Amino acid sequence: MLVERQDIAKFCEILRKGGQKVVFTNGCFDILHAGHVTYLEAAKAQGDVLVLGLNTDASVRRLKGQERPINSELDRAKVVGALESVDYVVLFGEQTAEAVIAEVKPDIYVKGGDYTLDTLPEAKIVQSYGGKVAFIDMVEGRSTTNIINKIKS
Numbered sequence: 488m489l490v491e492r493q494d495i496a497k498f499c500e501i502l503r504k505g506g507q508k509v510v511f512t513n514g515c516f517d518i519l520h521a522g523h524v525t526y527l528e529a530a531k532a533q534g535d536v537l538v539l540g541l542n543t544d545a546s547v548r549r550l551k552g553q554e555r556p557i558n559s560e561l562d563r564a565k566v567v568g569a570l571e572s573v574d575y576v577v578l579f580g581e582q583t584a585e586a587v588i589a590e591v592k593p594d595i596y597v598k599g600g601d602y603t604l605d606t607l608p609e610a611k612i613v614q615s616y617g618g619k620v621a622f623i624d625m626v627e628g629r630s631t632t633n634i635i636n637k638i639k640s
């Protein structure tokens with residue numbers, strides 16, 4: 488389910504008050520692949536509810552170049568939100584997920600093994616309120632870039 492950004496803070500406060508352990512992750516999820524699916528299943532397993540912060544189209548363009556995303560933000564939200572492991576999706580347009588994390592205040596913040604505590608600016612804000620940061624191992628050879636390059640070749 489897509490939650491409006493203006494509602495996400497209140498929404499997650501209600502989840503926490505209901506005793507739900509909230510897991511948060513973020514990403515572009517442009518062309519979904521098996522690495523994403525495995526990763527999101529492992530992220531969800533860390534708690535009770537998985538909230539996914541999805542980069543807006545403008546944000547993806549800044550991060551991954553003018554030719555991206557391939558799929559629009561609403562299409563990406565619909566596809567990734569259809570996964571059983573993903574409970575809620577919220578769009579964010581900032582460069583990093585720090586602001587939306589400050590609103591969600593997840594118990595656990597998860598990213599893939601392509602990041603480390605040193606390369607994750609969001610780690611500081613999670614740790615500032617006692618949240619946990621977890622990393623999920625990468626599924627070898629799976630990436631949206633690889634898929635695009637394979638189609639182009």
Ligand SMILES: Nc1ncnc2c1ncn2[C@@H]1O[C@H](COP(=O)(O)OP(=O)(O)OP(=O)(O)O)[C@@H](O)[C@H]1O
Binds near residue numbers: 598601602627629
């Ligand atoms: N092969 C993979 N195995 C596990 N997790 C992955 C894998 N690829 C991406 N992720 C994770 O999924 C999230 C979204 O990543 P992203 O959408 O950038 O995927 P990507 O395939 O790396 O895309 P791109 O090739 O466009 O950079 C990130 O947290 C990332 O760590």
Ligand SMILES: O=P(O)(O)O[C@@H]1O[C@H]([C@H](O)CO)[C@@H](O)[C@H](O)[C@@H]1O
Binds near residue numbers: 513516550582606608
């Ligand atoms: O799909 P990606 O490229 O893994 O998602 C990005 O993750 C960044 C990460 O959290 C380190 O800051 C984030 O800043 C960026 O906005 C994308 O979500």
